[in-house]
Amino acid sequence: MPAIDEKTALAIAKLARLDLREGLAPGTEEAELKKLVEEFGKIVGYMDILGEVDTEGVEPLYSPMVEPRPPREDAPFTAAAKDADARGAKGAPGKPESSGDPDASFDPDDPDSSAKEDRARWILDDAPMTFGRYFTVPKVV
Amino acid sequence: METMEPVIGLEIHAQLNTRTKLFCACPTEFGAVPNTNVCEVCTGQPGALPRMNGKALELAAKAGLALGSAVNRESLFSRKNYFYPDLPNGFQTSQLDPPICQGGSLTLELGDGTEKTVRLNRIHMEDDAGKCLHDEKRGLSLVDLNRAGTPLIEIVTEPDLSSASEAVNFLKKLHALLVRLGVTKGRMEEGEFRCDVNISLKPKGSPVLGTRAEIKNLNSFKFVGQAIEYEIERQTGVYGRGGSVSQETLHFDSEKGETRSLRSKEEAHDYRYFPQPDLPPVEISGELLARLRETLPPTPEEAKKRLVALGLKPRQAELLLERPGAPEYFHEAHKIDDDAPRIYSLMEELFLPACQKEGLDPSDSLFAPPKLAALAKLLRDGTVGRRKAQELFPDFFAKGSDPSEAVRSGNLSQITDPSELLPMVEKVAGAFEKEAKKFLSGEEKILSFLVGQVMKESRGRACPKTSAELMKNHVKERFAGAAKETV
Missing domain, CATH: 1.20.890 (cAMP-dependent Protein Kinase, Chain A)
Incomplete structure (x- = not known):
């Protein structure tokens, strides 16, 4: 010990x-x-x-996941993808998660963007302390 | 005191050229409104699970292949634990052992004509932290997590460099290579390519390394050079006074041009790396590696050889290779018309200067390679003369017109057919009889005047060479007897 x-x-x-x-x-x-x-x-x-436990000759196990998890397509979140995500209609592994215009992501300057669309806003609202669009903490330097 | 020599190793962080972050689908754009490109994963919300970006993996492997590294078919992400407000997870997701790539090298040409091979230790993937702003007045630190989770590769060299200029030379070459490969956009002013420098001094020839200091986060070639120069001088001074260099982390103040201590060895981090349990080992298939290998552009040496084999002079090949996009354009045009010297000279004299003037990459020009190949053919056939080509080119270039099409429809072609030229030659010889006779009596220079008149008559379309031949023969035939009379 x-x-x-x-x-x-x-x-x-x-x-x-x-x-x-x-x-x-x-x-x-x-x-x-x-x-x-x-x-x-x-x-x-x-x-x-x-x-x-005697681990002599046993390969190190870094992950218990047996099934390979294919990497994600490099496609940004879109409103459509988020909706699909919410419905659980996620694309098959390895398929793009988004469809349609990839640049149609949330517009922070658009007052009509509902909170539901704005994950970022949710997260900010949950933070203990914010200032404008910043998270804030006691000064660190 | 013995002569000391610097020993320098670099750690380079390059932001991978992806649209989304390393473990989530948030965009990686620079300069967005604070905390808009964030989600549960990159803000470290409890229970959020990361998922690897396939493009980031490909780009990291591609960098390794281009640098001669061994790419590990299986690598592992680990947690590098430390606390800072811009690191929401409380750990950076990085790679310790095994990283995606091991080994490799980059060869530098030194000023004296010799070469130096700088060995690489490793290349690993990791995510970037967010950014902190410090608000003095309110006593707050403001945190923007847009950058948190952005994919990086860290390239670690062996301590093979021995001067500021070598280090800068290395960085410039590495930067150019990674940008050419599309691994990173490499915009240094946006922090997409930055460097930490490890530097120590040792007695010349000694195999034992001195204590090293690390200068953090240099984001311009100039600062790297300045920081190394300053640090060599500082450490030389310390040893000269009989002191010893302490192992510490330094910050380079670019305004004052000096390094300052950030933290000492005692305050050094203890990162307590352990395998990141939320991510399975990173696997890369043999097929993917083979595919990536195929997309690698040839090395400059190979590219030069290839161009010379097609019929360019070595110097011409070098000039072409200096211009981004030009070799690719050349090869495309050459596929259609294999008259390499002519394609080269059209590019060198007309196409590339026009691109440069417009600030265009050759691949973005409307005047695509097949069009340049068509122009080369017209020149070789003699359908269009050199001067005519020069005259027409700006219009072709601006509109992206197909020269052979333009020649066909616009009646711009050079007249080479004698039967078409002869009437004009006869007309000119009749109108300028005096000059024609002077030519016969030996004043050869006057021939160019007569040809000029034919050009005028044809509105610039007559082939000067054919016209001159026709004129000579015609004048001899028509005035030979008369010339004798006057003599």
């Missing part, structure tokens, strides 16, 4: 942008941290069960 020491746990927390000490009452930090490191070690240790 790989040893998860405090240093490793803190490094991983930092990579995940987690502050392990946040919200802890002063004086309890060290004990809490110790507990977290222990729990972390247990989780990783549990995964170690996989290491017991």
Whole structure:
């Protein structure tokens, strides 16, 4: 079992942008941290069960998908394709997903574009914070 | 101090020339209204599944084939994990092992006439991040994800370059090749072709490499050159003072012309690559590879050989190859009329200058290759004279007319038939008897005046050579006796 020491746990927390000490009452930090490191070690240790399987001579399996998935045609989304998509009438694998004019995509300046057409608008509306057509986050540099 | 020499390797990002993103059907157009070309996949919504763009795969493989890389029949996407607001998934989908292409090389001609082969380590596919704008006043970072998910290839060289000029030379050659192949549009001002430079110094002749610094995201040939020059000088200075170069990531400030530290080795990312479970391994079939190989244009050396074999002089072949679209146009015309020298000279003297004037690619001209072949035939037959061809060409070129058609309907052809020319010759000789007699008495230069009169009479259509022959004979026949009398 790989040893998860405090240093490793803190490094991983930092990579995940987690502050392990946040919200802890002063004086309890060290004990809490110790507990977290222990729990972390247990989780990783549990995964170690996989290491017991003898994989000698077994090809690495990167994907459980048996059927090959043919790549997509390089055709942009169109209103028609989206409708077809919504109806579940997706083209056969390897066939273009769009039909008709490929440039007839959503026009952001068109006030008549309904929200249903505008996936982008949906996504923006779901964001915690936006400014105009931008997503916003606290300043990063 | 020992003499130090620079060791330079490049990582080039080229945006693949696709209409849609690498894993979703959002358009890749540049300059769209922020966050319009986005969907669940490229904004990293939970549960959205990526699906590979087949065109991107073909273009990446094509780049590898053209650069002599081994194209892996099966390659794998991995997640490269890091956090930044312009990376909605929290990871970049990239390739670690195996990438789509391994190895390869590009050979440079150096200034002193020698060649240098720069080895490639690998070419892999990955998606681009979005863009961040930083709003100082509001303390916000604004994120536009239109670019997120745009397909890129990263081409990684071995550290085989040893100067700024070599690096720039390499980049220019690679850029030209990838654009010619249609792998990338290569618009550097739009960030479609950009470069990271790894650079270190080592004692001359030593096999041991020094600590390297990495200069990130250079988007012009000029900046690459400047950044390398500056960095060589900086590192030389550090060693000269007895210091040591630290492994760090640098940013090149093009306004100040200097490099600045972005992050040190201690702050370096730990990307924790692992296979991307949402994507099956990338497979490329033998048939597809064979088909791609067929679409590869010949190397410049092969192309030159081919043109010379058709009857062009080496220098002519080179001139043709320097102009984008010209060799293809030549071959098309040559298929119809195999008079290579004549097709070449028509292109060189008339067609290409006209294209250049209009800013047209030869393939976009209305005056298509069969039309130039037709004009070559008319010239060879003598149906149209050289001067006439020059005179008519601008009209042919502008309208895309078929010269043989125009000649037939417009009565523009040169008159070579003696029976048609003779009456005009007789008429001129009668009208200019004095001049005709002068010719007989030995003033040969005056013949061109007489021929000129025939040209005038025929409104420019008389064949000058035939007219001159006819005139000579006619004048001798008609005035020989009289000339003797006057002598």
